[in-house]
Structure formats: structure tokens, C-alpha cells
Amino acid sequence: MDEEDIFRKLGTSLKFNVKRFKNDAQKLNISTPSTIKKLDFFDNLTSGQSPKTGKQVKRSKREKTTHCEEPTRNDETNHQGKSDNGVHSVRKKYRIQVDGSDIPEPITTFQHLHSEYDFNMKCMENISKKGFKELTPIQMQAIPSMMHGREILACAPTGSGKTLAFLVPIISHILKQAKQKKKGKHFCSLILSPTHELAEQTLRECKELVSVKESETPESTSDLIRVKFLDKGETKRYMRRGMKQATSTDLLISTPNRIVYLLQQDPPMISLEFVEWLVVDESDKLFEEGQAGKSFREQLGTIYASCTNPKIRRAMFSATFAYDVQQWCLLNMDNVLQITVGGKNTAVRSVNQKLQYVGNEHGKLLALQQIIRGGFSPPVIIFVQSKERAKELFAEMIYDGVNIDAIHADRTPMQRENAVKSFRRGDTWILICTELMGRGIDFKGVNLVINYDFPTSAVSYIHRIGRTGRAGRRGEAVTFFTDEDRPLLRSVSNLVRAAGCEVPEYMLRIKKPQKDERKRLARKERQRSSIRTAPPDVLQSKKRKNLSKEDKPQTKRSKSKVTNKQQ
Numbered sequence: 001m002d003e004e005d006i007f008r009k010l011g012t013s014l015k016f017n018v019k020r021f022k023n024d025a026q027k028l029n030i031s032t033p034s035t036i037k038k039l040d041f042f043d044n045l046t047s048g049q050s051p052k053t054g055k056q057v058k059r060s061k062r063e064k065t066t067h068c069e070e071p072t073r074n075d076e077t078n079h080q081g082k083s084d085n086g087v088h089s090v091r092k093k094y095r096i097q098v099d100g101s102d103i104p105e106p107i108t109t110f111q112h113l114h115s116e117y118d119f120n121m122k123c124m125e126n127i128s129k130k131g132f133k134e135l136t137p138i139q140m141q142a143i144p145s146m147m148h149g150r151e152i153l154a155c156a157p158t159g160s161g162k163t164l165a166f167l168v169p170i171i172s173h174i175l176k177q178a179k180q181k182k183k184g185k186h187f188c189s190l191i192l193s194p195t196h197e198l199a200e201q202t203l204r205e206c207k208e209l210v211s212v213k214e215s216e217t218p219e220s221t222s223d224l225i226r227v228k229f230l231d232k233g234e235t236k237r238y239m240r241r242g243m244k245q246a247t248s249t250d251l252l253i254s255t256p257n258r259i260v261y262l263l264q265q266d267p268p269m270i271s272l273e274f275v276e277w278l279v280v281d282e283s284d285k286l287f288e289e290g291q292a293g294k295s296f297r298e299q300l301g302t303i304y305a306s307c308t309n310p311k312i313r314r315a316m317f318s319a320t321f322a323y324d325v326q327q328w329c330l331l332n333m334d335n336v337l338q339i340t341v342g343g344k345n346t347a348v349r350s351v352n353q354k355l356q357y358v359g360n361e362h363g364k365l366l367a368l369q370q371i372i373r374g375g376f377s378p379p380v381i382i383f384v385q386s387k388e389r390a391k392e393l394f395a396e397m398i399y400d401g402v403n404i405d406a407i408h409a410d411r412t413p414m415q416r417e418n419a420v421k422s423f424r425r426g427d428t429w430i431l432i433c434t435e436l437m438g439r440g441i442d443f444k445g446v447n448l449v450i451n452y453d454f455p456t457s458a459v460s461y462i463h464r465i466g467r468t469g470r471a472g473r474r475g476e477a478v479t480f481f482t483d484e485d486r487p488l489l490r491s492v493s494n495l496v497r498a499a500g501c502e503v504p505e506y507m508l509r510i511k512k513p514q515k516d517e518r519k520r521l522a523r524k525e526r527q528r529s530s531i532r533t534a535p536p537d538v539l540q541s542k543k544r545k546n547l548s549k550e551d552k553p554q555t556k557r558s559k560s561k562v563t564n565k566q567q
């Protein structure tokens, strides 16, 4: 049986989440329910248990001292009349560490949002409709902090609800301004996200919070606040109408490059002088240096310089901590609060992680086929290191029976949007991605992440595998490695071990690369031989048969339309 035959047989070995993949399951006569169990939301933060064995996991010395101790300042500065012990035990229970002075107390239930902060009832109903019963730890501390107008640097695990943690205070701020008739004519809040997909997701989540349905007809739906995503269409409207366009918006969500593009017009077509809340999501990513003139860091610098409102408040959120972001915040922010949940730069404990030696590139393909043949539960995400490799793997994997798609920077925004939608609907079972989708993207119920290509840094590993095991669910992650990946193996194996999963001892003894070497490795993709097993023309004809119209190869013109992402 050759590789193609193996892939054809794959449909029969799927373990389906029957509810989600109902149609496909019916087609293939499959009735096995998903084996993925639901976890208590706080499990991986509070229990310290191995996701695999359930045994208590030893934490590293560093983790113990850095993350579990409660700064005594928390107790001294409690100022809302609740018992210090209560506040202390909440923070201790949920592994919330706060550094700073005059720290607002955490809230422990959604009801407190309304009773203590007068949060809008319609929004409360919308949260309840989403089925959220308990606040996550980052929400417990970040929401009251921002509600008190505090500038924050927040770091909490992947999939722990950071989006809601910054949306609630911003929505509350806008609604309060409206109530006090202080609402200006110009948007007063701005959220920055590194990718188009993430910005769009934040828009969707925000809309779900602020939409009001007066009756059952779709026309009766309106939004409590006016939130817009600065996509291509909206950018064009700014180009036509300039500042007038800003009067139709309260909250703007954007990637940095679109804002910078409008700021750099002569005259500027957007103004940030009225911005009162600036949220930087994936803040460590947006602080990254890169190619001169194009780096996120430079773009962020331009945006900061344009936010001239003396009342500006800033909040930084990420699942991973970066020293330079912290230093920047300490230097530039007003009495900043640093909120950390769980361990800094640790992988989520809700994901059962495995490192698999595959020998060489060919071994990767065989290992992937084995996983799929052995039975897998869609949805699955596969990460590769570049768009070229995403195309190659996609071409190798299109076969009858398993629905697969790829998302990378060479696809048009429309193709990318469709790929995301189809994966969300469950029509696509396996999504091949580059680093582009490594951060922030929240696909409900991803069961397995496969790192086909080894990530270029421990930080990238944390974000990639964080696409599964989200919001209290369990997930699995398999990372292939070859001899070439040895320099980064130790740091990733440390993360795997710290999350309570098994790693062979030898990995932990591999010599650690120097800091400069690690930086170089993070910047540069590894040289790898092609994934292709057949000459491109054979694969091309196979591909042509399988692809729909919109998937036809990119023209130069559409390539140039892709913004911001290089992967």
C-alpha cells in the first residue's frame, strides 16, 4: 500500500465528535463520540496535576518561587474593605500574582461585575448566554484593575479568557461615557492585534457581548456600542472620508500596519488623539523587532507617539512574558500593575504533550500518516515553518475522505477567511498553518496540534500548542523533531516536563544554546529538505482536480495585497 492509499483509507479511522461533525460522521457511518473530556476550567492552573497521569507534578524551583508566592504588598494595599485574608486566598488559589501598588481587589463572580462595577445588564445577559459561569483568574484581577483605570501588563496562559478580560472594561468605559454624556464624536478605544484573523476574532467576540436583540427578527438586532474592524473596506472609507469616518465608531480594532498606513498619509487620515484606552493584545509579539520599516515594534512606536491624549490608559496582554515589554511598561506606564496568572512562559497543563523523534523529513510524513491512520479526532491543526512548506504538505495530503485546508500568507484575505470559517464550522478537519495562526486564534474544541516543523522558540511552542486545551478542555500536542532541531529541544522539553508530561532524561541534559544563538534560531527558519514525495507536476495535476476555483494559484497582484504577515 503506498502513501496515497494510506491517506485514502484515512476517513475510516477518524474518531469523531459526532455532534460537531454530524454530516461527515453520517456519511462515513461513524458513531464514536469524542474521547476528549471536559476539564474543570481552572484545573491546569490550580491542581498542578499531570494531564496524563493525574499525579501531582513537581514544579521547578524557579516556578515555585516566581509564580506561587504572593507578594506581601497585596495584603498591605488592599483598600476596598474586604478581608485581606480573603483577597490573599483568592489570589493564592488561582495563582494570581500582582506587582504594583494600590491594587484593586479581585472579583470572583460575574455578578460582582454588575453589583460592584455597574456593568451593563444586556452585556451580562450576553455573557450568560455564552454559557460562562465562572470568571477565569485573569478576568478576576484584570477586569477590576482596568475598571479602576489602572494601566496593566497582564500575562496569563493561552486559552484563559484574556480577550473578555480586556473587552469588559473597555465596553464599560464606553457605556459610562455615553451615560455621562461625555462620549465624544471620535472613537475612544483602540485594540491592536498582530494579525487580521485575530483582530477579526476580537471583533466577533466584542459583537457577541454588545449585541441587543429586541425581538426575534434579525433586523431588530443592534449594538450597544459601535465597534469596527479596520479591514480593507474600512481603511478605504478612512481614505475617502478621513476623520469623519471616525465619528461612526466607539471602539476600533486593527492590526498596527493599517493604522500606521492611515497615519502616514499626508494629511493623516486617522487621528489617535482621542484614544483613552489602548489595548495591545499579544504584546510581546508587537514589541518584536524585524525588518526596518516593517517591524511591529516600529509600528507600535508610531502608534504610541500619535496617542497624545493625556488621559490615555494602556493595557498589554499576552500568554508569554517578555523582559523588554516589562521594562518598557515600568518606564512608560503610569503606576503599572503587573498581573501574572500561573507560571511565566509555561505551556498549558491541559494539553498532553509528546515529543516524537522522526529521524528525517520523510520520517515526518510517515509519522503523520501513522497518527491519522491510527485514528484521530478532528479538528486538528498542523504547524509548519513556512508558506512554501504549508503548500507542499497540503499538496501531499489532499486525498479523498479527509477534509484538509491550509492557511498562510500567500492566500488572499478571502481565501484565508473562508479557510477559517470552514474550520470553525467543522467542514475542514485538518488545517495546515504557519506561525500566522500560532497566536491568539480560538478555534473551539481543537483536539490535536501537530508541530510538523519544530517551533523556532519556546515562546512559539507555548502559543502553538495553546491552540488546543483551551477554556477548560483537554487537548493533545505532538511535536516532531529531527537531529537538526537539537539546539531547541532542551528548552521545549523543559516546558513539556514542567507541564507534567514525560520527556526522556537525555533531552534535559542537552547543552543549552547561548542567548545570542537562541535569538538567531528564533529569527531564522531551519533549512529543511522538501516535503514533496512526487515531482511538482504530478502533485499539481492532483491538486487541480481537488481544488475549488478560489484556491487557484496566486497571481502577483493578489500576493501584494497580503499585509503584515511574512509566513
Ligand SMILES: Nc1ncnc2c1ncn2[C@@H]1O[C@H](COP(=O)(O)OP(=O)(O)OP(=O)(O)O)[C@@H](O)[C@H]1O
Binding pocket: 041, 131, 132, 133, 134, 135, 136, 139, 156, 157, 158, 159, 160, 161, 162, 163, 164, 318, 319, 439, 440, 441, 442, 466, 470, 471
Ligand atoms: N469565563 C469564562 N468561562 C468559560 N469560557 C470562557 C470564559 N472567558 C472566556 N472563555 C472562552 O475561552 C476561550 C479562550 O479565550 P481567549 O481566546 O480570550 O483566550 P486567550 O487567553 O486570549 O488565549 P490566547 O493567549 O491563546 O490568545 C474562548 O473560547 C472564550 O470564549
